[in-house]
Amino acid sequence: MKLVNLSVKRPVGVIMVVAAILALGFVSLKNLTLDLYPKIDLPLAVVSTSYEGAAPQEVEKLVSRPVESSVSTIENLKVLQSQSQAGSSLVLLQFNNGVDLDSTLLQVRENIDQIGGVLPEGAGDPKVLRFDPQQLPIMTIGLSGDTPEKLQQIAENRLVPYFERQEGVASVTVEGGKKREVQVQINQAKMAEYGLNSQTVVQTLNASNQSASAGAINKGQKDLQIRIDGDYSSVEDIKNTILQSESGARVTLDQIAKVKETYRTSNTISEVDGSPAVVLSFLKKNDANTVQTANNISDAMDEYKELPKGVSMNTVLDTSEFIKISINTVFWNIIIGGIFSVLVLLLFLKSVRATIVIGLSIPIAIISTFTLMYFTGETLNVLTMGGLALGIGMMVDSSIVILENIVIYREQGYSMVESAKLGASELAPAVIASATTTLVVFLPIIFTNGIASQLFTPLALTISFALIASLAVSVTLIPMLSSKLLTKALKNNGRRYWFDRFMDKVNDAYRSALRWVLKFRKTTIAITLACIAGSVALIPTIGTEFIPPSDQGQIQVSVNMPEGTAIEKTQEYTNRVTKKIEDFKDIIKVTHLTVGGGGFGVGDGSSDFASYTIQLVNPGDRDVSTQEAVEKMDKDLRDIPGADIQVSEMDAGLSSGSPIEIKLNGSDYEVLDELAGQVSYMIKDVDGISNPSSSTDEGRPEMNIDVNREKAAQYGLSYQQVISQVQLAFNGQIATRYRNGGNEIDVRLILPKDQRQTISDLEGMSVQTPTGSLIPLATIADLDQVQGPQTLLREDQQPQVNVDAEVVGRDLGSVTDDVEAELDRLNFPDGYSYDIGGQAEDMQDAFGDLTLALIFSIFLVYAVMAIQFENFLFPFIIMFSLPATIIGITGGLFVTGLPFSLPAFVGIIMLAGIVVNNAIVLVDYINILRRKNYDRYEAILEAGPNRLRPILMTTLTTVLGMVPLAIGIGRGAEAQQPLAITIIFGLTVSSIFTLVLIPVVYTYFDDLSNKITSFFRRGVDE
Known part of the structure; x- marks a missing residue:
């Protein structure tokens, strides 16, 4: 090849090119974005709308349904879901993969704008946003040391603007504090006495708190702007607001109401390590580097010196820490794997110089890969770094083959330069073809859709980049270095003689094994089929799961109080829970408690819910694992009666909802509620199911007001007037806002507490009639206490109720099968059905996509080999090395106790391109010997032991390079562990069967070929 000759003739040029590539690689590495996992770009959008004070039924009827109708006709809409709860509506739109979401969002906004007049008065403007399920706070910090009121002011006025200026920060949200507001607590009797109503008060307050411009006047040679300043500047101004009734009476506001500055009723309370705190949560920009952004925030915290005395700012949660630990873990796995590969080379090659020649291909290939990753927009995450760790052993395969052939020419007496030229040029086409079989298996993954493709395409690209780079090194740098460093042929070294004797024994044993299998061909085939059948029988015992969870050392404790519990009562209960958690202080780094919240961020929160986020100390500083800590904490907290407490380990954020999610669909919520109760009861005894719960469990207690419209009309009141007065009395109404020291403070009309x-x-409650008289609400309305729903769900404009459950102690696939078996026993009414969602649905979809990818990968591998051999028969023989991989795959997962998961499936696809390489080497050499007039039997006995050495070298470098990942050394290695185990066991077992099975298959097909040839020859002769 010209490239080989050029590299040998111009070594200085090759060195300069390599130096430039390395420099570019280091620059690329510095600019690569760090993250935990690849970004999953799903075509999702949300329409969020607030409707303060409204019950879930009204939110669904008046907000969610109109929004659904307006967007349901948009093209490429795959799933339309809505969630309606007290005070807020959230409509989720999922589009088909490949949709241009930017242009689609424009269509969504246009459709939403058309229903502005349909939405009820009091509903906020719908907000259309791109939805990213991975866009979670990358960091939270706690502000403590003063009252919640002052901490809120410090956070909003000083810290939020300061932190939002930091590079990479998109937004900062504040929770746990209190906001000031002016309450106008109206006296209905005095209002009626003066002939005033609440709407008159609201309109007067709003009109009295305004400034305006009135043109300009001349003063000498200047124009003076005329400005009328009517803004409120103090609470006294509000008190002195003059009100005028229709009868002409003039009173000030403080004559009919008590005006005072107080704090808005909060639905969220935050504590850090048991003390009241205000918590700031940081979201990063979409294209920002998570680690760099977190570092910028930490640096900004250290540089900020303006906090009042006694107020402190501490990090509560920093996701970048786990990212850095995970990346560092994979980095060291790469180093260890590289060392193992070099030791194998040194053992086989018996030459430090030859080992250096090949060993240089590893760092050069890795650093070159960083350049390709940067220009293709990939991020440096656990999976892409894992791809480098997985490919560390495969990077030297091409170099081994090239160098071994150069050494053969060197031993035949050729000069260093001629040996490099002839040895590399002769095998370069075969090496390229062999590497191509490994590369083509990744093409189907790249071109499939869904979460599996988005997760593992970066890994596939990274491994492909590394293999391409190592292939380029093998045909350029290896020949050049060989022409300079291999000053003499490799010879036996006394220190290594023990290994040569060992390899001689291995060769003799293998030759004897070949004689046996060639003599007992049917027995060999039968043993192979029996092993495959046995491994298939193991599959049901292995189980399946979606993505292996990552141990971040984080625990979540959820406290669910009885529905409708006041936030003060919930906080009293959490004080007892906090004391129990303090028993684990030796292993806890920080504890963050949030009481209340739980909404969509656009409406009311849930005062009966509390959540703890617990960050444990580093694993080296504690004697229990996170899972063991969860079990102990769960046992202790279950002793506290009065609430449902769930303790769980937080994973890396790739899970999509609950492991088991049963979606019940139908036309009536009451029927769905009954079905949900039956389903929850049926599945609770399924082994592995934990905490089954329905989305309708323990409905929210509510007071239903049924206005008698006829009676109301007799008093001159409309239905809307009655509802407005009730809302104003109990929820309040914002009349206006006034500025005080740069802060905007709400002025709220409301009844006294x-x-x-x-x-x-x-x-x-007194309802004021148009004539000014007051009547009790009970006069015109019936009040009834009922259990209303907490949340109303709809999918594709049809009511839906979900039953969620956790999976404990068993794999997800087995539990899902048992749950479906239970559901099949349940008789659903006509028009009602169920679907399995959550992680179980994602797992099935991903497995389906990867199955198609595997089929196409196998076809592409066969096609590449057919082109390489220019023959259809020999590639078919080589493909028989694939079925034996199932023995290693199932055996490896069974022995290690790992369930079959997405990473393991990707490992199988990779094996399709790896395991055939050994068979290619063996079959190709058998054909070479037969062309030299060797007998078939002798050709096999000669080719097997002759090719055993390179097969062992390439297999061992690949396997040992993955051992650190398979062991799962360090935190963050969980995602690659099933993949590495699949490849290690699959490749090892397949290599053994390849060495003994492929020669047998070769003889069978050779006999068949001879029979067919003889048949056609007889036909021609006749």
Whole structure:
């Protein structure tokens, strides 16, 4: 090849090119974005709408359904879901893969704008946003040391603007503090006495708090702008607001209401390590580097010196720490794997110089890969770094073959330069073809759709880049270095003589094994089929899962109080839980408690819910694993009665909802609720199912007001007027805002607190008629306490109820099968059905996509070999090395106790391109010998032991390079462990069967070929 000759003739040029590539690689490495996993770009959008004070039924009827109808006709819409809860509506739109989401969002906004007049008064403007399920806070910090009120002011006025200026920060949210507001607590009796109503008060306050411009006047040679300043500047200004009734009475606001500055009722309370705190959560920009952004935030924290005395700022959660630990773990796995590969080379080659020649291909290939990753937009994450670790052994395969052939020419007496030229040129086409079989298996993964493709395409590209780089090194740098460093042929070294004797014994044993299998061909085939059948029988015992969870040392404790529990009662209960958690302080680094919240961020929160996020100390500083800590904590917290407490380990964020999610669909919520109860009862005894719960469990208690429209009309009141007065009395109405020291403070009209606390307060509430008289609400309405829904779900404009469950102690696939078996026993009414969602659905979809990818990969491998051999028969013989891989795959997963998962499936696809290489080497050499007039039997006995050495070298370098990942050394290696184990066991077992089975298959097909040839010859002769 011209490239080989050029590299040998111009070594200085090759060195300069390599130096330039290395320099570019280091620059690329510095600029690569760090993240835990590849970014999953799903075509998702959300439409969020607030409807303050509204119950879930009203939210669904008046907000969610109109929004659904407006977007349901948009093209390429795959799934349309809505969630309606008190005060908020969230409509989720999932489009088909490949959709241009930017242009589609424009269509969504246009459709939403058309229903602006349909939405009820009081509903907020719908917000259309791109939805990224991975866009979670990368960092949270706690602010403590003062009252929640002052901490809120410090956070909003000083810290939020400061941190949002830092590079990479998209937004900062604040929770746990209190906001000031001015409450105008109206006296309905005095309002009626002066002939005033609440709407008059609202309109007057809004009109009195305005400034305006009135043109300009001349003063000498200047124009003076005329400005009328009417803004409120103090609470006294609000109190002195003059109100005028229709009868002409003039009163000030403080004559009919109590005006005071207070704090808005908060639905969220935050604590850090048991002390009240305000928590700031940071979101990064889409294209920002997670680690760099977190570092910028940490540096900004250290540089900020303006906190008041006694106020401290501490990191609560930093996701970049786990990313750095995970990347560092994989980095060291690469180093260890590289060392193992070099030791294997040194053992076989018996030459430090030859080992250096090949060993140089590893760092050069890795650094070159960083350049290709940078220009293709890939990130440096656990999977891409894992791809480098997985490919560390495969990187030297091409170089081994090239160098071994150069050494053969060197031993025949050729000069260093001629040996490099002839040895590399002779095998370069075969090496390229062999590497191509490994590369083509990744093409189907890249071109499939779904989460499997988005997760593993970066890994496939990384391995492909590394193999391409190592292939380029093998045909350029290896010949050049060989022409300079291999000053003499490799000779036996006394220190290595023990290994030569060992290899001689291995060759003799292998030759004897070949004689046996060639003599007992049917027995060999039968033994192979029996082993394959036995491995297939093991499959049901292995089980399946989606993605192996990563141990981040984080624990989540969820506290679910009885529905409707006041936030004060929930906080009292969490004080007891906090004391129990303090028993684990030796292993806890920081604890963050949030009481309340749980909404969509656009409406009311849930006061009956609390959540702990617990960060454990580093594994080296504790004597229990995260899972063991979860089990101990769960056992202790279950002793506290009064709430449902769930303790779980937080994973890396790739899971999509609950492991088991049963979606019940139908036309009536009551029927769905009954079905959900039956389903929850049926599956709770399934082995592995934990905490089954329905989305309708323990509905939210509510007071239903049924307005008698006829009676209301007799008093001159409309239905809407009654509802408005009830909302204003109990929820309040923002009349205006005034500025105080740069802060905008709400002015809210509301009843005094002692008149809006009990049911009797609601029943006795005075409703003002148009004539000014007051009547009790109970006069025109019936009040009934009922259990209303917490959340109403719909999918594809049809009611839906979900039953969720966790999976403990068993694999996801087996539990899903048992759950489906239970559901098949349940008789669903006509028009009602179920679907399995959550991680189980994602797992099935991903396995389906990867199955197609595997089939196409096998076809592409066969096609490449057919082109290489220019023959259809020999590639078919080589493909018989593939079935034996199932023995190693199932055996490896069974022995290690790992379930079959997405990474393991990707390992099988990779094996399709790896295992055939050994068979290619063996079959190709058998054909070479037969062309030299060797007898078939002798050709096999000669080719097998002769090719055993390179087969062992390439297999051992690949296998040992993956051993660190297979062992799972360090945190963050969980995602690659099933992949590495699959390849190690699959390749090892396949290599053994290849060495003994392929010669037998070769003889069978050779006999068949001879019979067919003889048949056609007889036909021609006749």
